[in-house]
Amino acid sequence: RENHLKALGDGVIVKSQACLIGNRDVLRANPKMLDTVRMFLEYVDGAMHGRRYYQVTANVRGIDAEDVAHKVASNPLTQGLQGPTIAPIYGVPANGSQPSAHQWYTVTIIIASNHMLPAVEHLRAIGGTQTIAVPVHYVFLENSPTFLHLLEQL
Incomplete structure (x- = not known):
């Protein structure tokens, strides 16, 4: 009350999303970079599926x-x-x-x-x-x- 706080009905404070930006030419030319991106995306997909x-x-x-x-x-x-x-x-x-x-x-x-x-x-x-x-x-x-x-x- 003193800080003018109030309860949220849905419990959501912040809803956000992320975007991964890359360079097609670099990914095509650099297999090591592409593999790094693959590993990152494996973790992201695995976490997104797992949380359910x-x-x-x-x-x-x-x-x-x-x-x-x-x-x-x-x-x-x-x-x-x-x-x-x-x-x-x-x-x-x-x-x-x-x-x-x-x-x-x-x-x-x-x-x-x-x-x-x-x-x-x-x-x-x-x-x-x-x-x-x-x-x-x-x-x-x-x-x-x-x-x-x-x-x-x-």
Whole structure:
């Protein structure tokens, strides 16, 4: 109040964008410079793609890895970018009990950030426990779309 501050409804303070300017002749003539630009654009594209995702890891019990994969992939939100990664958990049964017909598996998937809670709810519904969500910093595609576009312009 004293400084005449007020709350912003949308929470946005500054919205900006950047522009990378280069010299076509220099890029055509200098492969080393072009490779430097490629590496820079790889990081930019990777960061732009990565900020939309979380890596989610949960422990899920199942008959085998196929059973767990089927349960996880039965929901489109938990299918991941190319499918779930399933790995067995090796350890001693809890409280010295005998092993059951079901084993524990670690499931790792990449989830769109706007689908995080529905995905976690599905993992819980199929018996998922100890779910961890970590922001993805980079998702590198097969090629940098921005660099490929730059090459077309050269």
